[in-house]
Amino acid sequence: MKEIELKGLKETIYYEKVLNQMPLYMWKNERVKGVYSALCVHYGSIDQEFKLNGKNKYYKVPSGIAHFIEHLNFYESDGSTATDFYAKYGSEVNAFTTFDYTCYHLYATNAIKENVNHLLDFVLTPNFNKKMVNKEKNIIIEELSMDQDLPDTKFFYTHYKNLFHKYKYSEFITGTKEDVESTTIEDIELVYDNFYHPKNMFMVVTGNIDPYDMAKLVEENLKKKKLPAYKNPKPKKYREDSKIVNAYTELEGNVENAKVKISVKTPLSVFKNVDEVELRLMFSLIMNSNFGPTSDLKEDLMEKGLINYMGANRSFIGDYLIMTVTIETKYPKDVIKEIKEQFKKLEMTEENLRRKVNSNIATLVLMFDDIMNVNSTIQDEVLTYGNVVDNLKEHLENITLEEINKVIKKVDIKNMAVTVLNPKKTK
Amino acid sequence: MKYQKFEFDTYNIYTIKTDKFKNCHMEITFYDNAKPEELGLRNFLVDMLCHSSKKYPKRKDLVIKLEELYQSYFYGVSSRVGNMVMNSFIYDFINPEFVNDPKFLENTLKLPFEVLENPNVTNAAFDERTFKIIQKRILSDIESIKENPTNYAFRRALYHMDKDSITSKSVLGTKEEVEAITKESLYAYYEKFIKKSLCNIYIIGDLDMEEVAKIIHKNFHNNCLKNHRVEAFVENKTRKKEKIFKEQGDFSQNRLVVGFNLEKLTKEEMACTLTFFNEVLCSGGLKAKIYKSLREDNELCYSVSSINSKYDHMYFIYVGLDKKNVPLAIKLIKKCVKEMAQGKISEEEMDFARKQLLTYLDVVMDNQNSLINNYTFHTIANGPLFDELKESVKNITANDLKNLGKKLKLNFIYELESKGEEA
Numbered sequence: 001m002k003e004i005e006l007k008g009l010k011e012t013i014y015y016e017k018v019l020n021q022m023p024l025y026m027w028k029n030e031r032v033k034g035v036y037s038a039l040c041v042h043y044g045s046i047d048q049e050f051k052l053n054g055k056n057k058y059y060k061v062p063s064g065i066a067h068f069i070e071h072l073n074f075y076e077s078d079g080s081t082a083t084d085f086y087a088k089y090g091s092e093v094n095a096f097t098t099f100d101y102t103c104y105h106l107y108a109t110n111a112i113k114e115n116v117n118h119l120l121d122f123v124l125t126p127n128f129n130k131k132m133v134n135k136e137k138n139i140i141i142e143e144l145s146m147d148q149d150l151p152d153t154k155f156f157y158t159h160y161k162n163l164f165h166k167y168k169y170s171e172f173i174t175g176t177k178e179d180v181e182s183t184t185i186e187d188i189e190l191v192y193d194n195f196y197h198p199k200n201m202f203m204v205v206t207g208n209i210d211p212y213d214m215a216k217l218v219e220e221n222l223k224k225k226k227l228p229a230y231k232n233p234k235p236k237k238y239r240e241d242s243k244i245v246n247a248y249t250e251l252e253g254n255v256e257n258a259k260v261k262i263s264v265k266t267p268l269s270v271f272k273n274v275d276e277v278e279l280r281l282m283f284s285l286i287m288n289s290n291f292g293p294t295s296d297l298k299e300d301l302m303e304k305g306l307i308n309y310m311g312a313n314r315s316f317i318g319d320y321l322i323m324t325v326t327i328e329t330k331y332p333k334d335v336i337k338e339i340k341e342q343f344k345k346l347e348m349t350e351e352n353l354r355r356k357v358n359s360n361i362a363t364l365v366l367m368f369d370d371i372m373n374v375n376s377t378i379q380d381e382v383l384t385y386g387n388v389v390d391n392l393k394e395h396l397e398n399i400t401l402e403e404i405n406k407v408i409k410k411v412d413i414k415n416m417a418v419t420v421l422n423p424k425k426t427k
Numbered sequence: 428m429k430y431q432k433f434e435f436d437t438y439n440i441y442t443i444k445t446d447k448f449k450n451c452h453m454e455i456t457f458y459d460n461a462k463p464e465e466l467g468l469r470n471f472l473v474d475m476l477c478h479s480s481k482k483y484p485k486r487k488d489l490v491i492k493l494e495e496l497y498q499s500y501f502y503g504v505s506s507r508v509g510n511m512v513m514n515s516f517i518y519d520f521i522n523p524e525f526v527n528d529p530k531f532l533e534n535t536l537k538l539p540f541e542v543l544e545n546p547n548v549t550n551a552a553f554d555e556r557t558f559k560i561i562q563k564r565i566l567s568d569i570e571s572i573k574e575n576p577t578n579y580a581f582r583r584a585l586y587h588m589d590k591d592s593i594t595s596k597s598v599l600g601t602k603e604e605v606e607a608i609t610k611e612s613l614y615a616y617y618e619k620f621i622k623k624s625l626c627n628i629y630i631i632g633d634l635d636m637e638e639v640a641k642i643i644h645k646n647f648h649n650n651c652l653k654n655h656r657v658e659a660f661v662e663n664k665t666r667k668k669e670k671i672f673k674e675q676g677d678f679s680q681n682r683l684v685v686g687f688n689l690e691k692l693t694k695e696e697m698a699c700t701l702t703f704f705n706e707v708l709c710s711g712g713l714k715a716k717i718y719k720s721l722r723e724d725n726e727l728c729y730s731v732s733s734i735n736s737k738y739d740h741m742y743f744i745y746v747g748l749d750k751k752n753v754p755l756a757i758k759l760i761k762k763c764v765k766e767m768a769q770g771k772i773s774e775e776e777m778d779f780a781r782k783q784l785l786t787y788l789d790v791v792m793d794n795q796n797s798l799i800n801n802y803t804f805h806t807i808a809n810g811p812l813f814d815e816l817k818e819s820v821k822n823i824t825a826n827d828l829k830n831l832g833k834k835l836k837l838n839f840i841y842e843l844e845s846k847g848e849e850a
């Protein structure tokens with residue numbers, strides 16, 4: 001067991017690679033009663049083509065299959081569901097699928113051993129048949145109808161279509177109705193058998209636990225399982241063109257005011273020799289400082305009555321940095337012009353930087369008030385960096401104005417995609 | 428956890444001392460009997476006061492100050508609960524133990540009172556610039572309700588149920604009401620709000636609460652007199668036969684809202700039995716009667732929700748589903764509710780619901796906001812504290828649920844029907 005001290009935060013993350021297969025991360029908080037456990041599979045909605053055992057043949061499956069498996073996995077061999085099991089303890093079990101991974105999570109306050117053991121059991125015990133596949137199709141189609149009724153869903157995916165040529169981020173995580181209908185039990189088994197293996201998974205447990213007991217419990221559980229040989233599945237990596245797809249797109253939806261997304265796409269290859277963690281932190285600070293609530297731009301746009309809402313974020317998708325500003329407005333043309341101008345003159349002052357670094361450090365300290373927050377932050381770090389970052393505070397303190405100005409210069413603001421969701425004309 | 432009350436002439440401070448959290452959470456809550464014509468004004472005022480002040484005239488000035496105070500947060504929440512309107516100014520700040528500044532507690536606690544008591548006002552009118560920003564934002568919020576089919580269906584269903592009932596009123600006010608507010612009328616209302624609303628302050632954290640009370644008392648110059656009662660409950664009209672409403676919406680999935688009156692509930696039913704009842708009937712996830720019937724047995728939907736609106740004496744069930752499945756869904760919902768009234772509740776259902784509620788109560792007791800919310804309703808509406816609720820949950824019987832089931836009277840069935848085109 002490795003004890004990872006989070007420098008400057010007085011917190012420790014416990015790490016064990018169980019049976020030398022599955023990474024297990026734990027954080028102990030004896031002040032609370034609950035235990036939050038997440039069992040994660042490195043298989044998400046973008047992984048629609050993959051090869052096995054290093055061979056060249058690619059297997060292709062329908063879009064939405066990661067989410068489909070997430071639904072089916074709750075059925076147990078005796079006709080009951082995992083929910084039935086957890087109801088006996090009053091525990092809450094659920095799951096979600098993202099572009100990049102699938103997560104089964106559990107909140108329990110009693111019988112922790114039984115609860116965690118069953119999480120490993122139901123996720124790692126396949127039990128699929130044609131009847132349940134067909135039954136679940138109807139439920140999933142209702143779920144995707146519900147999601148797709150929200151104008152923001154169509155807006156989000158259309159914007160990603162304007163940004164990415166080959167990346168699968170522009171496809172619904174659930175797949176389309178046609179994808180769901182075309183999914184077969186063979187597709188499901190192909191994915192499950194190859195990706196649902198401890199070597200392709202990780203687990204995060206936070207809350208009132210003894211990490212040593214927890215690691216033993218997980219190890220004993222996995223020891224009992226007859227796991228198939230690991231075929232080392234490798235999802236296809238798409239070579240994504242560095243240019244955006246469409247610079248400007250309009251669509252209509254059931255909205256009262258126009259919504260606008262403006263994104264700049266920058267290949268990570270331009271940030272050579274920049275620490276990966278600091279790069280991510282720096283662009284959070286840059287977006288917040290230029291488009292957030294302390295920016296002159298936001299204040300100015302509000303004063304002119306041009307925006308009802310403005311938010312900014314940065315994401316790292318595949319080999320690209322995506323800086324996005326989202327606005328709600330009645331005057332999209334005027335606002336787009338102003339945002340573009342701000343992108344041209346991205347800036348940061350020393351005073352702003354120090355204040356925002358200090359406030360970010362306070363946020364880091366406060367994160368440890370919530371076992372779910374800590375759990376999901378560990379998940380994010382494992383997915384992003386392959387491990388937890390033990391010196392986040394140091395990284396924040398290391399950031400200098402000079403470095404920030406250097407990375408700002410690397411952003412090609414001409415590589416910008418704008419998507420406008422207009423109210424329907426018939427309104 | 429140590430609960431304490433500090434009583435002053437015009438307000439009380441309620442504290443929870445606990446070392447569970449590094450964050451400290453404070454709510455300055457003004458509450459009163461809800462008047463339909465004042466809901467929009469109160470909400471406008473809360474947004475206005477949280478946006479800026481005399482000392483921090485722009486939003487960015489206030490946010491910079493909050494960042495300087497180690498990422499404190501200051502925001503307002505307006506809500507209507509039954510016949511009460513509650514306007515809370517919420518302030519989150521880091522425990523002074525993590526800050527190398529002996530004056531931090533005093534300096535940080537001063538801020539919300541300084542902002543509330545010194546709004547950006549000139550000649551008995553709020554600053555026009557901020558006024559326009561807030562007015563525009565609220566009007567946009569009112570308009571955008573149509574974008575979310577769930578919220579829109581609920582709003583329309585309540586309007587049809589009884590457009591004159593306070594239950595059907597939005598805390599945002601109507602478009603016309605918000606447009607009619609001026610910077611002068613809003614300031615006049617501020618004077619009234621500060622003087623007439625009842626006020627309590629709630630704070631949770633690992634703090635010296637005697638010291639906290641002293642600092643607050645020094646900085647909060649509140650004049651509102653504890654001179655009237657607040658009636659929490661609304662008596663909504665019942666119907667001999669349910670009303671059925673149908674409207675069309677620009678969505679691809681139909682939305683169904685079913686509303687029930689809750690008639691003459693006892694104190695114990697209000698305090699705990701109704702929560703247990705809701706768990707068995709609908710909110711207990713896949714094991715709940717309606718959920719199981721609609722989703723697991725008949726594949727009609729992805730999820731079903733319910734709202735236990737006990738201060739309105741109402742109970743609502745909501746589901747999104749395909750048009751062709753609506754008649755069957757209505758039939759099944761009625762059947763499940765009838766089963767509750769007939770006492771057709773298995774031991775397994777009781778056991779699952781009880782355990783789920785006990786876990787839920789453990790979870791919320793690890794959450795600052797939930798603890799403060801619970802304490803608020805304990806002090807204002809005599810609701811049970813979580814510990815008391817836990818004890819009650821252990822003793823509820825199927826017969827208790829059966830008796831409560833008989834008190835549910837179907838009021839309306841509202842359907843927001845898809846126009847059949849892609850939204």
